[in-house]
Amino acid sequence: IAGITQAPTSQILAAGRRMTLRCTQDMRHNAMYWYRQDLGLGLRLIHYSNTAGTTGKGEVPDGYSVSRANTDDFPLTLASAVPSQTSVYFCASSDRTSGSNEQFFGPGTRLTVL
Amino acid sequence: GQNIDQPTEMTATEGAIVQINCTYQTSGFNGLFWYQQHAGEAPTFLSYNVLDGLEEKGRFSSFLSRSKGYSYLLLKELQMKDSASYLCAVRDSNYQLIWGAGTKLIIKP
Numbered sequence: 001i002a003g004i005t006q007a008p009t010s011q012i013l014a015a016g017r018r019m020t021l022r023c024t025q026d027m028r029h030n031a032m033y034w035y036r037q038d039l040g041l042g043l044r045l046i047h048y049s050n051t052a053g054t055t056g057k058g059e060v061p062d063g064y065s066v067s068r069a070n071t072d073d074f075p076l077t078l079a080s081a082v083p084s085q086t087s088v089y090f091c092a093s094s095d096r097t098s099g100s101n102e103q104f105f106g107p108g109t110r111l112t113v114l
Numbered sequence: 115g116q117n118i119d120q121p122t123e124m125t126a127t128e129g130a131i132v133q134i135n136c137t138y139q140t141s142g143f144n145g146l147f148w149y150q151q152h153a154g155e156a157p158t159f160l161s162y163n164v165l166d167g168l169e170e171k172g173r174f175s176s177f178l179s180r181s182k183g184y185s186y187l188l189l190k191e192l193q194m195k196d197s198a199s200y201l202c203a204v205r206d207s208n209y210q211l212i213w214g215a216g217t218k219l220i221i222k223p
């Protein structure tokens with residue numbers, strides 16, 4: 001693994017189903033983030049984690065949950081998917097001890113909820 | 115509320131110079147970022163400004179005026195591969211990034 005990976009690449013899901021999007025990084029970054037990107041809108045933060053064992057809510061957390069059991073993994077779960085959750089989901093990580101703390105992004109998961 | 119404004123779309127000619135503006139109103143300021151995003155791909159980091167002035171990095175430069183809530187990204191010697199969306203983001207008082215909707219840059223030969 002080099003950098004940050006996400007799985008699956010894309011998924012079509014029936015409304016009401018449960019879905020977990022996976023995210024793994026090998027850069028030993030302390031912070032991780034989940035965003036959704038919709039046409040015409042900026043990236044919107046769903047949940048974040050500043051360090052393993054802690055999580056926080058972003059701008060649009062409803063319908064989503066996360067966990068951060070270790071440094072490398074940060075899964076995002078949709079408990080009961082709805083069509084409005086159709087979007088491209090990006091996971092990102094950063095080193096909060098660095099000067100700029102820039103975020104590095106995974107390749108994204110394209111999710112369609114029908 | 116918090117707001118990041120940037121033009122939706124710009125067109126420029128290969129070999130020319132283009133300036134993409136970004137204005138912001140946020141609760142606190144802890145730095146401004148520019149990212150590049152090619153269609154269907156992830157955003158990639160271009161630049162970071164936390165103090166007023168110009169930061170130059172090869173063909174790309176980024177400027178910040180904190181008093182005016184204003185930044186621009188300057189791209190010189192445009193190449194066809196520069197066709198992409200350019201995202202402006204501000205780190206607010208909660209140390210989270212607030213993102214603009216992005217500027218789609220179209221380069222014509």
